[in-house]
Amino acid sequence: MEWYYAAGNDRRGPVTDDEFQTLIDQGVVNAQTLVWREPMPDWAPLAAAGRQPSPSSVPGTPAKFAAPCICAECGKPSSSADTVQIMGNDVCAGCKDRVLEKMRMGVSIGGTAWRDGKKLVIADGSQLPDQCVKCSLPAEGSRMKRKFLWHPPLVYIAFLVNILLYIILALCFRKTVKAEIGVCPGCRGRRVRDLFIGWLAFVSGLVVGFAGLANGAIWGWAGPVLFLFGVCWLVGRTQLLLPSRIKDGRAWLRGCHKDYLARLPEWTEL
Ligand SMILES: [Zn+2]
Ligand SMILES: [Zn+2]
Incomplete structure (x- = not known):
């Protein structure tokens, strides 16, 4: 032998x-x-x-x-x-x-971050460079610990059937990736301001809506409008990076600055 x-x-x-x-x-x-x-x-x-x-x-x-x-x-x-x-x-x-x-x-092994088209790919537990993911300027040591959650999009179908079923399925199928990402002080400040605007619209929308309903007043319609504006604002402006897929301990994230992506090695799907 x-x-x-x-x-x-x-x-x-x-x-x-x-x-x-x-x-x-x-x-x-x-x-x-x-x-x-x-x-x-x-x-x-x-x-x-x-x-x-x-x-x-x-x-x-x-x-x-x-x-x-x-x-x-x-x-x-x-x-x-x-x-x-x-x-x-x-x-x-x-x-x-x-x-x-x-x-x-002939692809080098290891690594913590890659680019895949317009998406940032990161490995679970990675510490990303000291560079802002939102504007690609130096982050000056300013980092944020983030936990990205994702579940297969098919799970959303359950939402149409029953919200409880959706929550159960989402919890079963969700995947998480944790990372420490660089966000410069400027972008951090803007995000705090956007969070404030979003929540202010959200809460005042609720207050105005219910007050209008209680008084039978026509201005009560401003409530739902403000509320919806708040929700859209929070979803659209305050998310640093949005996961579009998580697979094998790696997350695909949208919303990263193009210059930041340009410095990363290309992701190779195997
Ligand atoms: Zn391994
Ligand atoms: Zn920045």
């Missing part, structure tokens, strides 16, 4: 079963090393290929098997048993296929 194994950027082998065992015992091939032999359908980490170090060498190796790994693609910690090494990078099981495909296409 002959084995092949990955070492850095190289494919090594074939080696005999005995030679392979020696490599394992020496630690050259460890639990995360990608290995292959007939009749495995694809390369897999040694741990998944059903091989262990021989008993005599075990005392020297447990640390390797227990060490926590950080995935080079998604940046999340991953247990060493679920981690594979690709070109010298630790990659979690969830990112393995993606990383292999990226390497085949």
